[in-house]
Amino acid sequence: MRFYLAPLEGITGYIYRNALHDFYGEGIDKYFMPFLAPHTKRSFNAKEKNDILPEHNKGMYTVPQVLTNSAKDFLRIEKDLRAFGYEEININLGCPSGTVVSKGRGAGFLAEPEKLDQFLEEVFTKTEAKISLKTRIGFDEPEEFYRLLEIYNKYPLKELIIHPRVRQELYKGKPHLETFCYAMEHSTNPLCYNGDIVSKESYVNLLAELGNKEVPAVMIGRGVLKNPALISELAEMPGIKAGVGLEKEKLRAFHDRLLADYQSVLSGDKNVLFKMKELWSYLIELFPGAEKEAKAIRKTERLSEYQAVVNRVFMD
Ligand SMILES: Cc1cc2nc3c(=O)[nH]c(=O)nc-3n(C[C@H](O)[C@H](O)[C@H](O)COP(=O)(O)O)c2cc1C
Structure with missing residues (x-):
């Protein structure tokens, strides 16, 4: 396959x-x-x-x-x-x-x-x-x-x-x-x-x-x-190919890389947040019970606030 x-x-x-x-x-x-x-x-x-x-x-x-x-x-x-x-x-x-x-x-x-x-x-x-x-x-x-x-x-x-x-x-x-x-x-x-x-x-x-x-x-x-x-x-499934699974630390590093790269090419918090919010509308499903944080991510208008909510999501 x-x-x-x-x-x-x-x-x-x-x-x-x-x-x-x-x-x-x-x-x-x-x-x-x-x-x-x-x-x-x-x-x-x-x-x-x-x-x-x-x-x-x-x-x-x-x-x-x-x-x-x-x-x-x-x-x-x-x-x-x-x-x-x-x-x-x-x-x-x-x-x-x-x-x-x-x-x-x-x-x-x-x-x-x-x-x-x-x-x-x-x-x-x-x-x-x-x-x-x-x-x-x-x-x-x-x-x-x-x-x-x-x-x-x-x-x-x-x-x-x-x-x-x-x-x-x-x-x-x-x-x-x-x-x-x-x-x-x-x-x-x-x-x-x-x-x-x-x-x-x-x-x-x-x-x-x-x-x-x-x-x-x-x-x-x-x-x-x-x-x-x-x-x-x-x-990774039998008979196919070797692969890797999902680990929290690695997912965090993937997130941070995306955030840094968007920051390097887009100007202003608003544009970067737009990209990251769209991504979170999908990613959040990996964090059952994080409805409050999901809402906070959607509402945030500053990158500093955003970072704080993301820290909470990954910590919990
Ligand atoms: C936000 C969004 C953007 C999309 N953009 C394109 C696109 O540029 N070209 C394309 O052929 N399909 C596009 N699609 C369709 C996807 O490539 C795919 O066919 C569809 O999401 C179904 O596959 P999935 O269930 O694996 O997501 C888009 C779908 C979504 C939800």
């Missing part, structure tokens, strides 16, 4: 990816970058460039992701990414956000399968990169996936990463595992499963529900935010 870090816009930027790699990178085979949307005038803005720069991705296999429905724009950004040394690029066909979908991008592209087919046709005629897709199974209904898979099967994908929900479900309800099983039987491309792996138990249950058939790879997002050691814990 191969394990991938999912792209999480606003969270898994290069600061997070580097800290994760240094502390809990054992077992993580690929790091997917949050999406890049092509600009009309310039190639990348300063934030995007920082995420892409090879010196910010040392020692990690990083895959940039592009969000577009224009083959021309994709091929332009592909060229720019290749100039930085990237040979594998992922296309986002899953983003459910209203502003993205209304422009026919992300999961919005799935509502126009014939247009999507034309887009892929043009991309695959001209691309020099290895292309993977990260897709939902439809816009309104899981049954849309039959047609989508017919289209995907026409192209030599590096990987087909499936989050088995439709756009309208956002991240709610149980993933449609039967649709992923259909893909396992009918996809001509290598598959990767993504969605709701948050613990060893959910991982084992998932594999059982998929009939313990060989899945080449899984991608994990929120589960890693909740427990950064999750992939190394899963990779």
